[in-house]
Each structure stands twice: as C-alpha cells, then as structure tokens.
Amino acid sequence: MFQRIEAVPAYRIVCDAIEKQIMSGRLGAGDQLPIETELAEQFGLARHTVREGLRLLEESGLVGREAGRRLVVKEPHYAELAPRASRALIMQRVTFEELWEVSMSLEPSAAARAASRIDDDQIAALEDNLRQMEEELAAGRSIIALDVAFHTLVAEIAGNKALLLAREPISQxxxxxxxxxxxxxxxxxxxxxxxxxxxxxxxxxxxxxxRDAAELWMRRHMVDFRRGYELCSFDLREAIAFEGA
Amino acid sequence: MFQRIEAVPAYRIVCDAIEKQIMSGRLGAGDQLPIETELAEQFGLARHTVREGLRLLEESGLVGREAGRRLVVKEPHYAELAPRASRALIMQRVTFEELWEVSMSLEPSAAARAASRIDDDQIAALEDNLRQMEEELAAGRSIIALDVAFHTLVAEIAGNKALLLAREPISQxxxxxxxxxxxxxxxxxxxxxxxxxxxxxxxxxxxxxxRDAAELWMRRHMVDFRRGYELCSFDLREAIAFEGA
DNA sequence: GATGTTCGTTTGTTGGACAAGCGAATATTT
DNA sequence: AAATATTCGCTTGTCCAACAAACGAACATC
Structure with missing residues (x-):
C-alpha cells in the first residue's frame, strides 16, 4: 500500500545536487566549484556536511583537487574509473578465462579499427613502446607494464571512448x-x-x-597468451590473484 | 633530481588503509566495519576526518550502509559501477557509433556463450521478459527498459563477470x-x-x-538497430543525449 | 631582479555537542 | 501469558566553533 521509505542523508543530497549541475552542463569541466563555506551557506548546511558530499563527488571522479587547492569539475577519465572496476572483478574472483574471453572480443576489433585511423605520431608511439620492450627484454627486466601499455595504446588509437572504458579494467x-x-x-x-x-x-x-592483418595478428597474440597459460598447467578457471600495490 | 611531492590528506589515507584491509581479505564482504569512534581512535584522527574517508569508500562501492546502520563491507556490483561509467561517457560525448561498435563485439559473443550455459529458469526469465514486452507493445507503452533488461539478462546467463561489467555502462x-x-x-x-x-x-x-544461431540473431538484431538509426537520418557521430533522471 | 615579509583566503583537521533511529532489555497492560 | 509501552545505550548524522598549514598576491628589502 505504501512505498518503501529510505531516508537520504544530507551529504548525499549535496553530492546529487552538484552532480546534476555538472551533468546538465551548468557546471562544465574546468569550472571551479564555489568554496566550501559558500556551498554550506547555499545549501543551508554545516560546512562539514557539505565536505562529506564533496568526498563522494571526488571519488566518483567528477571533481578533482588541483594541488591541494580549490575543487574543479573534471571529466572522469577511463584510467581513473578502471581501478575501481578492476577491484570489483578481483573481489568477485574473476577468472583468467573470463578476462580472456572478453579481450578476445574487444582487442582484435580494436586493432582493426586502429589500422584505419592510425597516424604517424601514433605509429611512433607504438614503435617506441616496442623499442623499450626490447631494451627491457635484453636487460632481463619485466615487460609486463609495457605490454599492458601497448594494448591500451592500440585501443586509444582505435579512438572509441566506450571501448577504452570497457577494456581498461580488464586489461589491468x-x-x-x-x-x-x-x-x-x-x-x-x-x-x-x-x-x-x-x-x-x-x-x-x-x-x-x-585492418585484416591487424585483427588477425591481435587474435593470434591473444590465442598465444591463453595457450601459454594452459601450457604451464595453470587453471583458467581459478580466480585472478590479488595485486598487492 | 627530486621527485614530485604531493601531500595526501588524512581522509584519503583512511580510505586506502581500509581498502587495503578489504582487498587483502582481512575484511570480507558482509563484515561490519568498526564504529566511527573506534576507527578514529585506531587511526589517531578525529571522527570527522575518518567519516570523510568513509564517504570515499562508500562511493567506491566497497562499503555500504544497511538501512542507516553500521557500515558493512560489500562486493561492488556491476549495476552500481555502471552509472558512473555511463556518466563519464556522456560527459565525453560518446557517440552512438562508438557504443554500437563495442556492443557489436560483445553482444553476439555473449549470446553465443549464453546458448551453451542457459538453464530452464533462465529461459523462463527471458520468456517472461518477452511476454511483458508484448504486453507493453499491445498497450502502446515503451519497451525500452525491457529491451535493456533483456540484453543484460543474456549477459548474465553468459556468466562472465568481466563481460557483465564491461557492457553494462554501454547498455545503459x-x-x-x-x-x-x-x-x-x-x-x-x-x-x-x-x-x-x-x-x-x-x-x-x-x-x-x-550457439551459432544465437550469435547470428544477436548480430542481426544489432545491425537492425543501427539501420533503424540511419533510416531516421540520425547522425551516428553525434553525442548521445543526456538522460535527465 | 631576486629574495623575503605580510596578509587574507581556503582547505584540512580537531574538539565537543546533540538529535534521531535502532536494538534490546525491561516494565506495563490486558 | 501475550501484546504493548517505556527506557536506555549505542551509533550515525548534523551542527558550531576554532585553528594550523598551504597558497596567492601584494608589498618591502636587499
């Protein structure tokens, strides 16, 4: 007969209100937020309550601190959203197989699209990545970070913002x-x-x-990855380990 | 010569410390966090500072309030992570074409995988979704929410947590x-x-x-979607509009 | 022209305080 | 005895008042 009621704390309302201003365009990326005392006055709340709301906004990536100073509105970047999603997947004990399957859908088509759009600077960036990789390889150091970066570079070249956002947590x-x-x-x-x-x-x-060659080689690359995993008798269905740092 | 120094506010350290406890497994989903005064005592901080850290955790989805009561550790769910990612994409003025391209990679393979794993209950859920859709259709009401739900259902049946997380923001x-x-x-x-x-x-x-038929029909379904968009002379490269609520 | 001083602004942090909602234990009523 | 009411302690949400530290800008000094 009656709908469920759940009280919303004021700090959440603060967050929602500011978010709405941002999403409606009245506050755009780069704009400064009013100072805390002013916000508190406008909302009719204590400064502390407002601050808690600002922390919510901060974590959601919509606002950021510029060197300890005033908060400014930001466009959330995929690189900031990814860690949270990665954490969620780790907690859900995602398996290598699951990650691999999605990457198998995304990476080859990203490569294909990148092939159509790549320019000289981007080629240089990829070449540079490979050069560094060869150096690390020769020095016997780890190339893992460079590998992850390579794939992200390809995705960036593909120039699809949705793709970038979707694949980054998995890539990490x-x-x-x-x-x-x-x-x-x-x-x-x-x-x-x-x-x-x-x-x-x-x-x-x-x-x-x-396009076709790029897609093909990316696919082979991914298949090779999985084959290596199986060759070592690792369990594809085991949860991905927690990465300490 | 010297590395860049950036001061980290105490509330962020609080957030990171608790997050580390969660990720290391010392705090698991369902566990209650200590009460705020106890946390403040342990950290040697004022309760208020701790609270700000808790707000960060709250927004990152790692902890949640159970009906105004004590905070409990949660596994972040894709449905909570998705809105933030969707917002980010809207702010970046993602286009229909970008969304469609990624979906074109993900949805058919999700359907294929779902075909291998589906059980009777899940079939019933899909049938129910379609039945509701027919009803709404007959009543002349919108079937959009049901359509989005259908695709999410298929993805859930596919049983790939990474896929679910990757596609949901786009689907929305x-x-x-x-x-x-x-x-x-x-x-x-x-x-x-x-x-x-x-x-x-x-x-x-x-x-x-x-598998093959599921993948094929899903692909046709997606292509049809795009064709409809083009048929109406909508610009595929225009930013997706902001959805008010 | 480079360095130092002063000062107002803003954030980060602290302390103490109180109301409201909840759970549990206890008292009261029927 | 069962249902209802009261009380109490715990915890969160909110407020008020205050201060230290960092920063920018204006100004003074060497």
Whole structure:
C-alpha cells in the first residue's frame, strides 16, 4: 500500500545536487566549484556536511583537487574509473578465462579499427613502446607494464571512448596473470620473446593500414597468451590473484 | 633530481588503509566495519576526518550502509559501477557509433556463450521478459527498459563477470538512443515490433543451445538497430543525449 | 631582479555537542 | 501469558566553533 521509505542523508543530497549541475552542463569541466563555506551557506548546511558530499563527488571522479587547492569539475577519465572496476572483478574472483574471453572480443576489433585511423605520431608511439620492450627484454627486466601499455595504446588509437572504458579494467587485470605466466620456467624466456614478436607484427599491420592483418595478428597474440597459460598447467578457471600495490 | 611531492590528506589515507584491509581479505564482504569512534581512535584522527574517508569508500562501492546502520563491507556490483561509467561517457560525448561498435563485439559473443550455459529458469526469465514486452507493445507503452533488461539478462546467463561489467555502462546508454529512435515517425511502429521479433529468435536459439544461431540473431538484431538509426537520418557521430533522471 | 615579509583566503583537521533511529532489555497492560 | 509501552545505550548524522598549514598576491628589502 505504501512505498518503501529510505531516508537520504544530507551529504548525499549535496553530492546529487552538484552532480546534476555538472551533468546538465551548468557546471562544465574546468569550472571551479564555489568554496566550501559558500556551498554550506547555499545549501543551508554545516560546512562539514557539505565536505562529506564533496568526498563522494571526488571519488566518483567528477571533481578533482588541483594541488591541494580549490575543487574543479573534471571529466572522469577511463584510467581513473578502471581501478575501481578492476577491484570489483578481483573481489568477485574473476577468472583468467573470463578476462580472456572478453579481450578476445574487444582487442582484435580494436586493432582493426586502429589500422584505419592510425597516424604517424601514433605509429611512433607504438614503435617506441616496442623499442623499450626490447631494451627491457635484453636487460632481463619485466615487460609486463609495457605490454599492458601497448594494448591500451592500440585501443586509444582505435579512438572509441566506450571501448577504452570497457577494456581498461580488464586489461589491468592481465598484469598479475602475466606475472604468474612469466614467472613459470616454461615461459619465462620464450613467453616475453613471443610477445614482443607479436607486437612487431601488429605494428607492421597497423602501419600498412591493413585492418585484416591487424585483427588477425591481435587474435593470434591473444590465442598465444591463453595457450601459454594452459601450457604451464595453470587453471583458467581459478580466480585472478590479488595485486598487492 | 627530486621527485614530485604531493601531500595526501588524512581522509584519503583512511580510505586506502581500509581498502587495503578489504582487498587483502582481512575484511570480507558482509563484515561490519568498526564504529566511527573506534576507527578514529585506531587511526589517531578525529571522527570527522575518518567519516570523510568513509564517504570515499562508500562511493567506491566497497562499503555500504544497511538501512542507516553500521557500515558493512560489500562486493561492488556491476549495476552500481555502471552509472558512473555511463556518466563519464556522456560527459565525453560518446557517440552512438562508438557504443554500437563495442556492443557489436560483445553482444553476439555473449549470446553465443549464453546458448551453451542457459538453464530452464533462465529461459523462463527471458520468456517472461518477452511476454511483458508484448504486453507493453499491445498497450502502446515503451519497451525500452525491457529491451535493456533483456540484453543484460543474456549477459548474465553468459556468466562472465568481466563481460557483465564491461557492457553494462554501454547498455545503459542505449536507453536515450532507443528513446530517440522510437520517437521518430519512421520507427515508432515497426521498430518495437522488429525488436520483439528479434528477441523471439534469440530466445529460440538459446533454448536449443544453438550457439551459432544465437550469435547470428544477436548480430542481426544489432545491425537492425543501427539501420533503424540511419533510416531516421540520425547522425551516428553525434553525442548521445543526456538522460535527465 | 631576486629574495623575503605580510596578509587574507581556503582547505584540512580537531574538539565537543546533540538529535534521531535502532536494538534490546525491561516494565506495563490486558 | 501475550501484546504493548517505556527506557536506555549505542551509533550515525548534523551542527558550531576554532585553528594550523598551504597558497596567492601584494608589498618591502636587499
């Protein structure tokens, strides 16, 4: 007969109100928010209550602090949204197989699209990534961060904001998976080598604006990744490990 | 020569500290957090500072309030993470084309996977969704929410947590796109009808555990969606409109 | 022209305080 | 005895008042 009532604390209303101003365009990226005392006065609340609302906004990525100073409205960036999503997936004990399946859908088509749109600067950025990778490889250091960065670069070149946002949390989670893979004796030498070679092929395809080749090599690259995982007898259905830092 | 220094406010340290406890498993989903005064004592901070940290945690979805009472640790759910991501995409003025492209990668493979795993209860849920849709259709009401729900159902049946998280923000944004589409005279009648028919075909394929048919029909369904958009001479590269509520 | 001083502004932090909602225990009524 | 009312303690949400630290700007000094 009556609807469920749930009280909304004032600090949440503050957050929603400011968010609404932002989403409606009355506050745009770069604009400064009024100072806390002024907000408190406008809302008719204590400064502290307003501050709690601002913390909510801050964590949602809509506003940011500029070097300890006044809060400014921001466009949330996929790189800030991703960690939260990654955390959620870890807590839900996502498996390698799940991550791989989604990447298998997204990465090849990202490569294909990137092939159509890539320009010289972007080619240079990819080449640079590969060069650094070769250096680290020669020095016997880890290339995992560079690998994750490479794939993000390709996705950025593809120029699809939805794709970028969708794939980043997943991409980040390959970090621990790759670490595990390259720590295994069966893969610690050939694995990174094959990875760099695949990136070489992908870059070549992108350079020639060859959609099909880019897609194909990306697909092979992903399949190879999974095969390496299986070769080491890792369980594809086991939860991805927690990455400490 | 020296690294950049940036002061970290205490409330953020509080957030990070508690988050670390959660991610390390020392605090698991369902556990209650200590009360605010106790946290303040342990951290050696004022209660208010701790509260601000808790607001950050709250917005990140790691803790939640149970009916105004004590905070409990939660597993962030994709349905809570999605709105933030959707907002980010709207602010970045994501286009229909971008959303469609990603969905074109994700939805068909989700359907294929769902075909392998679907059980009777899930079939019933889909059938129920379609039945409701037919009702709304007959009553001349909007079927948009049911359409979005249908696709989310299929993704849930696919049983891939990473997929679910990746697609939901995008799926949500088709809401305004569909509204625009079905408001157009060219599509307000045939559009919803074709949509329901496609869902019928998809359900049939899923029922028979026919991966290929499910994938094919989902793909056709998506292509049809785009075609409808083009038919109405809508600009695929225009930013998706802001959805008020 | 570079460095130091002063000062107002704004945020981060603290302390103490109180009302309201909730759970549990206890008292009261029928 | 069962249902209802009262009381009480706990915890959160909110408020008020205050101060330290960082910053920007204007000004003074060397």
């Amino acid at each position: 989670l390959f970090y621990p998976a790759l670490e595990k893979l390259f720590a295994h004796p069966l893969n610690c030498v050939t694995g990174p080598r094959r990875l760099a070679d695949a990136h070489r092929h992908i870059i070549d395809a992108l350079k020639h604006h060859d | 944004l088709f809401y305004p796109a569909l509204e625009k589409l079905f408001a157009h005279p060219l599509n307000c009648v045939t559009g919803p009808r074709r949509l329901a028919d496609a869902h019928r075909h998809i359900i049939d394929a899923l029922k028979h555990h026919d």
